[in-house]
Amino acid sequence: MPDHKAATRWVTAGALVMSAALLLTGCGGASGADGINGVGPSELTEPTEPITITYAGAAYAAEQLQPVLDAFEDAHPNITVEYESVPFDDFNSVLAARLTNSSDAIDVFDVDMPRTDAYVARGWLADLSKTFPDLADSVDPGSLEAATVGGKIVTMPYQTSSNIMYYNKGLLDAAGIATPSADPADRLTWETVVADATKAQAAGAQYGLVFDQIDRYYQLEPLAISAGGGAGATGDDNLTPDVANAGWVKAFSWYGSLFENGLSPRGVSVAETPNLFAAGQVAYYVGGPWWGNQFIAEAGLDFGVAPFPAFDGGEASTPTGGWSLGLNPNATADKANAAAIFMKFMGIDDGGYAQYLSALAVPPSNLDGSAKFYDADTFKDPRFAGVVDLIKYELANTSTLRLQTVGYVEFEDVMTKTFGDIINGTDAEKALTSANADLEEAWAKFQ
Amino acid sequence: MRARTVIGRTVLVIVAAAVSLLFLLPVLWLLASTFRTASETFASSSPLSWDVLWPREFTLVNLESAVNTGFMSALSNSLVVAAVTVVLGLAVSAAAAFALAVIPFRGRGAVFSIVVLSFLVPFEAIAIPLSRTFSDWSLTNTLIALILPGLGNGLAVFTLRQFFLGIPHSLSEAAHLDGAGWFRVFWSVYLPLTRPALIGAGLILFLFQWQAYLWPILVTSRQELDLAPVAIAKAFGAFTTDYGRVFAETAILAIIPAIVLLALQRYFVTSVASTGNKE
């Protein structure tokens, strides 16, 4: 039939076009001429000609960061920083696309601290050991450790974090529960908190105990640590998964029971949880001090703070870590120089970026700069009594970094889903054993 | 018989209204959440109370927050991109659909197969390779980069082709006998008869750009070029999430196409009524 032949001709033509296209698309990938080849500059010189660098970030919205950028441009008039704010939830994927698509799309970018090892393995970070040799003097030990891979400094840490426990005074009073103290020496055990939370719920609280980052490893790792289960992996380079041991099972059977017993709500996302506490529905809320502004704004919310609890007989452990800055290893020498000056400004100079921001959500890594954080008006509210000393103590004594491994991206992904299943009722041992298997499969490519 | 028809019609209206209300409930919730604080929104969703759908305390704080974070600029970007996409997209899609439905030529089936295959491929699957291409062509951070992928829409071509197929050939033959060329037939005979289909295809093109999120964040990085969905996503920050702003901005984005569609309802009428019989 005539149209059959015509169709065949078209298909053949199409196939030829496709093969040609396939060949063409196979080539590609520009290589940066004149790049720094993965090693940051050992000497920083002030540029004599105007230069623009691109900074891609997820931690702050453009308006929030503007005062810092303005201050930087005052101090270094020849350098213009073009800030690209990327939605937080998609930051890692957009970063991947930008860095792999073209070698000069961005010069400096935010690095989620636990992903540092993975980024080094991907070839995304320049070696900064010679650029910032005295980093150890300026930042807190946790941040320094997070920025070091294989003995080399690969990022400029600029902010870290900690966690506390908020309690709703009104709900506790209604249940006749004594107000917890903010002194780390009087840290409550999880067992006690659960007992009290149950009482509070019986007395009218809608939820007894809610975790801020309800299914995130960031906030749940300390449970495993405190139960003696370790951070989740062992062996050389932390590439042998270990999330199904006795400690992990104990910690997460306990965690799952919170939802089973109605102390915590199912089906609530991470972003929604603070609104529950702000609405006065939660007796105990474990979360970051950055909710301070939102909670203080609720006039009717009478709350207090206490240390992040630990299991009875277990070591105290608190979440920590935040953001660092990384340098594109394929940047040109000029841009790398300007970018390094910017990184130094953010992390080291005169206490770092913190002094230019009116409101700090988290403590800066810079030891001098963190004074500004602790001095915030938010913390002067009587409801926050004791929080400054508490955070300082935790950062110095109980902060536990997240697992440092090349396979961190896969780890966090698997664990978030596993925690989600445990929250929704899957038996903890079953879920964790399955997670162990998934991790073995995911990490096979790194062995 | 008249009484039966009146009762019948009343029943149908009640059914229509009830179904519409059911579909509308979540949108009403969005509207209510626009005018109350996020805390109140969450407090009222559980346990169930009557003020799930009505704010206890009206406040404009969410709308203020939306305006203060540049949503109006993002909204106008979205409107411009969507409008241009609809106009240009309808032009090229209608032309292609016309060729695929009316003009006889060899290989028509094969070309149509390519069009169908093209919309089988999910856009997210090709967004990264495509963004690499745009980056190589130095088209990043331009309005063109935002508009272009919205123009090659196989689905719009498909729906218009189906409607063109329904128009009797006798009309085009008559026009040919009168000496009209293909363009005349297209413009003066076919297009006026397919207004509902054009609205449908326009909707497809419009919604593609209205919801566009992944593509914009891959090819644009400057805040001035943000589209509305990107602006909404930025409300989910690393430390705080302004849910009130999310609800307000989502409600605004939902209302605009609804108003447009309501205005275009009168074109959704029988188009063939005036042409008589169909084959």
Added chain:
Amino acid sequence: MTIASATRRRPARRQRDAVAAIAFLAPTVLLILVLRVIPAISAVGDSMRSGLPGSLVPPTFVGGEIFARLFAKESFWESVRQTLIFNVLVNPIQILLALALAVLLTRNLPARGLWRTLIFLPAAVPLAGSTIVWGIALRPDGPVNGVLTLFGLPAQPWFTSPNQVVVAMIVLASWIGIGYWMMFLIAGLNDIPPVYFEAARIDGAGPLRTFFSVTLPMLRRPLLFVLVADTVANFVLFAPVQILTSGGPEKQSNFLMYDIFHKSYQLSDPYEASAELVVLLVIMIAIVAVQFRLLRTPEGEE
């Protein structure tokens, strides 16, 4: 006029037709080739390459190894199964309800333009917004369960149960899709000349008879569009999974498209994702081909 008769046309006419066809088609075909087809080939090409996630080092060619590894994974087949279950259920539900509503709202009812717009409204809400709203609505202690318990029905776990998550997804997808496809069916219904309904009425046919003998056959072309487009839309739906369930609970909502998106974007690992994309495309092509065949009009226009 069929292709067969076209070949009987005079050569000059055929040439003019071909030129006209090229002129009408060129912009769209060019756009589709450059913006869809060629990147698709590149994406599919990744299914035969392998490399470390997110690495700046170019990947190496490994032939069919990725497919072999993929087909050996139980989690892959589970994805395929869940995807098929979701689609086999959601498509008929959406289209039948859309058709029912389209028929209802082409009766001569007052304010029908308003009803149509209200039912369409969910499709105008940005998908992320709809997802968040339904995520809150279907919380185990949320408003929907609140209404259910009000009527004495048991509260449902919805997105938090491995057995019910697919149902919850169907509810969400249908709320959005029914109004959208209804509009196209309304346009199609309005395209049927009243003359046919008159003839049926004169012949004494009741509403059901008219529907099956007159309406449905005349609705074949728009119905084919709606069927195919809805099938594709549901196969490539992933945003609700990404936002609400991340493929869970217990991987029961790990639909193929979500897995593809998740691996390529969130894990920066496009290779296995591309292999899954190929599988997804093959499934869709097979189903769409069957639909074209089923709803072929007698004139054989394909």
